Amino acid sequence: MTILCDPAARAGHLSPVVGGDVRSAATLDEAARLLASDPMETLVVVGASIDLDVALTFASSLRLERPAVGVVLLRDVLDVAVLTRALRDGVREVVARDDLPALTDACARSRALSAQVSGVPQPRQDGRQGxxxxxxxxxxxxxxxxxxxxxxxxxxxxxxxxxxxxxxxxxxxxxxxxxxxxxxxxxxxxxxxxxxxxxxxxxxxxxxxxxxxxxxxxxxxxxxxxxxxxxxxxxxxxxxxxxxxxxxxxxxxxxxxxxxxxxxxxxxxxxxxxxxxxxxxxxxxxxxxxxxxxxxxxxxxxxxxxxxxxxxxxxxxxxxxxxxxxxxxxxxxxxxxxxxxxxxxxxxxxxxxxxxxxxxxxxxxxxxxxxxxxxxxxxxxxx
Missing domain, CATH: 3.40.50.300 (P-loop containing nucleotide triphosphate hydrolases)
Structure with a gap:
């Protein structure tokens, strides 16, 4: 599952790119409510239309409360200042809003990191049972x-x-x-x-x-x-x-x-x-x-x-x-x-x-x- 926080029209365009089951949220308050209702959730994608300060405050608090949940941030323009602030506040990846292949890769990397942060093994590849x-x-x-x-x-x-x-x-x-x-x-x-x-x-x-x-x-x-x-x-x-x-x-x-x-x-x-x-x-x-x-x-x-x-x-x-x-x-x-x-x-x-x-x-x-x-x-x- 993934929470995509972006306007409805934009969310419909991005959902197939993010991958997996996607739930849309119009605001970060709504995204927070979805997170609170689902302990399985591991990824929030924050759209470019969300105010940067609000997005970074959300990521910073999430890093303490739910460290296994990753935040991927979309921005219209990427610059060093935005990247520095985002990483400092716990955002895992910052991606240009129209770079859809980069968004797909960023979401995949974040999900893999969430599995490591949780400390929980993934399914055996050899099919053996414990x-x-x-x-x-x-x-x-x-x-x-x-x-x-x-x-x-x-x-x-x-x-x-x-x-x-x-x-x-x-x-x-x-x-x-x-x-x-x-x-x-x-x-x-x-x-x-x-x-x-x-x-x-x-x-x-x-x-x-x-x-x-x-x-x-x-x-x-x-x-x-x-x-x-x-x-x-x-x-x-x-x-x-x-x-x-x-x-x-x-x-x-x-x-x-x-x-x-x-x-x-x-x-x-x-x-x-x-x-x-x-x-x-x-x-x-x-x-x-x-x-x-x-x-x-x-x-x-x-x-x-x-x-x-x-x-x-x-x-x-x-x-x-x-x-x-x-x-x-x-x-x-x-x-x-x-x-x-x-x-x-x-x-x-x-x-x-x-x-x-x-x-x-x-x-x-x-x-x-x-x-x-x-x-x-x-x-x-x-x-």
Whole structure:
């Protein structure tokens, strides 16, 4: 999409040159309203009839509020003074109003730069699909979000791989807080895309967090969680693997249609528990539920968090309840909540820490080492 701010007659002449879907605005105030209503927008073309001072004020404010949106400015006459002022105020390109080939090229360059500024990968050219890893615990307080955040950070490997962390705890998601990023864009902004989510739409919802790591954040306004249909989750989890090597999904501590949509899309289910009777009971119920829904056994990994806690349960007791191999033992440490409060995953803050080493080892042995296979969905009769 592109917003073209120019008189109607002129806009009709320029629309085919700009390329893509074009919306016209008679004034920059109208253009600002169109931008506010569409987080997907990445380009505004300002016509030569718009006053230069007004256009530069618009570009300057946009540079701070929406840095991924580019402004291309058309002028009747190009001179050094105009170019200098325009670039200083955040305009990406200045083009002579009648140089239509130059306008086409400028718009293409601006869109490419917007993709880089957003920090979001573009679709894979080789057609490969990334893996979806869903982290779930049926009891709150097990450290699920902490594990999801740190697992995503490990998989990103400082930018060597591309990873998207999806906060599916729609009512009480904490991914943004754990990574200390502002929730300017969240999944709720994707409601208008329902039924036709594509790469451009999914990209517009993401927040760049670290090199190689982006996040799809949960809503922040009360009541917004109830507005998100499970169908939107399914669509996003179909598109995101075309853009990222890994998609890590953090979930709420209860089964829902949204959680089952993530489970359906997943190549790997990471099931977290702690060494206490309520958490182990809930894990047992979770495993029975996954069996009832016919999810494959070989895509499950059970992770025992706070595995060194002295709480009166032996490892034999735990294994007798779980009746499955435990693939990772993550020790307890006061350094974990400290890292959460700092907004920096412990695997990045203290890579040699026992907690970091346990998560890194799990990622290497049971996520990265596993062959890439198609996601194995359940046989649920409802969708």
């Amino acid at each position: 893996q979806v890893v869903t982290v779930f615990a049926a009891k709150g307080g097990c450290g699920k979000t902490t594990l999801a955040v740190n697992l995503a950070a490990v998989l990103a490997a400082g930018g060597e791989r591309s990873v998207c962390l999806v906060d599916l705890d729609l009512a009480f998601g904490d991914v943004g807080i754990c990574l200390r990023v502002e929730p300017v864009r969240t999944i709720v902004h994707g409601l208008g895309m329902l039924g036709h989510v594509d790469v451009a739409g999914a990209s517009s919802l993401l927040t760049a967090c670290r090199p190689g790591l982006s996040a799809l954040l949960a809503p922040v306004e009360p009541g917004d969680a109830e507005r998100i249909p499970a169908g939107l989750v399914s669509e996003l989890l179909a598109v995101l693997p075309t853009m990222f090597d890994f998609v890590v999904v953090d979930t709420p501590s209860a089964f829902s249609e949204h959680v089952l949509a993530a489970m359906d899309s997943s190549h790997h289910h990471v099931l977290l528990t702690t060494p206490d009777v309520p958490a182990l009971k809930n894990l047992r119920v979770t495993l029975d539920m996954l069996d009832l829904l016919s999810y494959a056994h070989d895509i499950r990994s059970i992770v025992l968090n706070r595995s060194d806690a002295k709480v009166g349960l032996s490892m034999d007791d735990i294994e007798r309840v779980v009746r499955n191999d435990i693939r990772a033992h993550v020790p307890s440490s006061r350094d974990v909540p400290i890292s959460v409060n700092k907004g920096n995953p412990i695997v990045l803050d203290l890579p040699k820490h026992p907690v970091s080493e346990a998560i890194t080892r799990f990622a290497a042995e049971h996520v990265l080492a596993e062959p890439v296979v198609a996601a194995k969905t359940s046989k649920r009769w409802f969708r």
